Amino acid sequence: MKLDTVRIFDTTLRDGEQSPGASMNTGEKLEIARQLVRLGVDVIEAGFPISSPGDFESVRRIGAEVGDAVIVCALSRAVPADIERAAEALSTAARPRIHTGIGVSRSHLEDKLRISEETALERAVAAVKLARTFVEDVEFYAEDAGRAEPAFLYRMIEAAIGAGATVVNIPDTTGYTYPEEFGSLIAGLADSVKGIETVTIAVHCHNDLGMATANALAGVRAGARQVECTINGIGERAGNTSLEEVVMALRQRGQLLGADTRVNTKEITRTSRMVSKITGIPVQPNKAIVGANAFAHSSGIHQDGVLKERSTYEIIDPADVGVGGSSIVLSARSGRHALKHRLGELGLTPTDAEFDQVYQQFLALADKKKEVFDEDLEALVSDSERTAEEVYHLEQVHVSCGDPGIPTATVELVGADGEHLIDASHGDGPVDAVCNAINRIVGVPIEVIDFSVQSVTKGLDALGEVAFRVRSEDGRVFTGRGAHPDIIVSSAKAYLNALNRLISSVKPSVTEEL
Numbered sequence: 001m002k003l004d005t006v007r008i009f010d011t012t013l014r015d016g017e018q019s020p021g022a023s024m025n026t027g028e029k030l031e032i033a034r035q036l037v038r039l040g041v042d043v044i045e046a047g048f049p050i051s052s053p054g055d056f057e058s059v060r061r062i063g064a065e066v067g068d069a070v071i072v073c074a075l076s077r078a079v080p081a082d083i084e085r086a087a088e089a090l091s092t093a094a095r096p097r098i099h100t101g102i103g104v105s106r107s108h109l110e111d112k113l114r115i116s117e118e119t120a121l122e123r124a125v126a127a128v129k130l131a132r133t134f135v136e137d138v139e140f141y142a143e144d145a146g147r148a149e150p151a152f153l154y155r156m157i158e159a160a161i162g163a164g165a166t167v168v169n170i171p172d173t174t175g176y177t178y179p180e181e182f183g184s185l186i187a188g189l190a191d192s193v194k195g196i197e198t199v200t201i202a203v204h205c206h207n208d209l210g211m212a213t214a215n216a217l218a219g220v221r222a223g224a225r226q227v228e229c230t231i232n233g234i235g236e237r238a239g240n241t242s243l244e245e246v247v248m249a250l251r252q253r254g255q256l257l258g259a260d261t262r263v264n265t266k267e268i269t270r271t272s273r274m275v276s277k278i279t280g281i282p283v284q285p286n287k288a289i290v291g292a293n294a295f296a297h298s299s300g301i302h303q304d305g306v307l308k309e310r311s312t313y314e315i316i317d318p319a320d321v322g323v324g325g326s327s328i329v330l331s332a333r334s335g336r337h338a339l340k341h342r343l344g345e346l347g348l349t350p351t352d353a354e355f356d357q358v359y360q361q362f363l364a365l366a367d368k369k370k371e372v373f374d375e376d377l378e379a380l381v382s383d384s385e386r387t388a389e390e391v392y393h394l395e396q397v398h399v400s401c402g403d404p405g406i407p408t409a410t411v412e413l414v415g416a417d418g419e420h421l422i423d424a425s426h427g428d429g430p431v432d433a434v435c436n437a438i439n440r441i442v443g444v445p446i447e448v449i450d451f452s453v454q455s456v457t458k459g460l461d462a463l464g465e466v467a468f469r470v471r472s473e474d475g476r477v478f479t480g481r482g483a484h485p486d487i488i489v490s491s492a493k494a495y496l497n498a499l500n501r502l503i504s505s506v507k508p509s510v511t512e513e514l
Helices: 026-039 053-066 080-092 106-113 117-132 150-163 179-192 212-221 243-257 265-279 300-308 336-345 352-368 374-387 430-442 487-504
Strands: 007-010 043-047 071-077 096-103 138-143 167-172 200-205 226-229 393-400 408-414 420-426 446-455 464-472 477-484
Touching (some): 007 200, 026 053, 043 053, 096 106, 096 117, 096 167, 167 212, 167 226, 179 212, 212 243, 226 243, 336 352, 336 374, 393 430, 430 487, 446 487, 477 487
Parallel strands (some): 043 071, 096 138, 167 200
């Protein structure tokens, strides 16, 4: 049986970035975009150019870098200025696509846009026609289609096709629908929309009721041939359709739906880890496909079965999604060549200056551990890259604590002008004391909304990775990360990283969600 190809439209860099605290700078977006090309996605939605100068620059640079390997897409509302800005950002792309649209549900028309159905139709047609003057490939989204009246939705889609849309996107923006009704909505397009056979039907589902993947697959069964998704399912509220779940469901059971994708599944785990580290959003251990426990077996019965025949308890070969360690064991006796070779195998390419720093950190860590694992190396390289963009650099930190005793910290920072700044403070615990000391030096008011510590690998000698999420006075959320064998030092690095990102930030002016 010949299987149809379902295009994978990755919106990690746009919708995924709308997760609170997941904001990425242009360099981080470029890093993920390169990995998405290796993963083999068909479309990268690189950003929302009108929203901020940073998003505009990210779309422009990604378009210039990826060439014709993938379609590069930019989001816009049905507003001329949005569309013109998107077209300008896409001028560097070999295969540009403008993604424009408007709300179609009664809630969006009456409560959000406060316009009539006829006005919405007029705006949609005008937006698609304007976009087509800039690019040949125009995708139209009907926002909140999952709660729309089907008759009006079909009128809207027919009008968009008549205006020149090449892809029509049917989003379940609020994660409201059940698979059966969402599938019926997609199937209804064939019976109700003139010209639907000339365009690609896309589905964009949210996970508010935990059914984003099921709804997306129901859409594929009903005829959709593009699925919009994010790595690790990140996104607004409860997140988006998870790329890895859709891809592996089609790879394993595609015969049932008559479809598969072109994704290189062996890159899935690496991509998942990269996105998690850059955004600071951890992957839950029992997450399908990419969670730490996805291929772990603790039950004796399970272990016995898997040792005799893997397929007794695993329907996916871990190697098919890139899970598995290297045969090279890195230790304190490993030289620079061995380290550089392993970094290359992991797709990590630090500059010579960054490599020298990573190598020194590697030696210090290897002296404390019997073995340095791939996850340790990824954390060391990430920490080195973060250090390269600092406004304030952590020179040293000293903590005194115990019971009885008052936790006290002394911190030395180096400013952008090279000035050494030293101060001390106390707190409820050593991490609180360190943060208070840094606050006294930097003087930027923030609120800590989340603090997490996790070991990068197993064992008491593991590298500790800390993530802080902080909120500025104007309500923006920033994530800071730090890694070090000493979790107090990791905490200081992570907290300072969040402050550095806040100080260097450009506030977005517009937000949009499908």
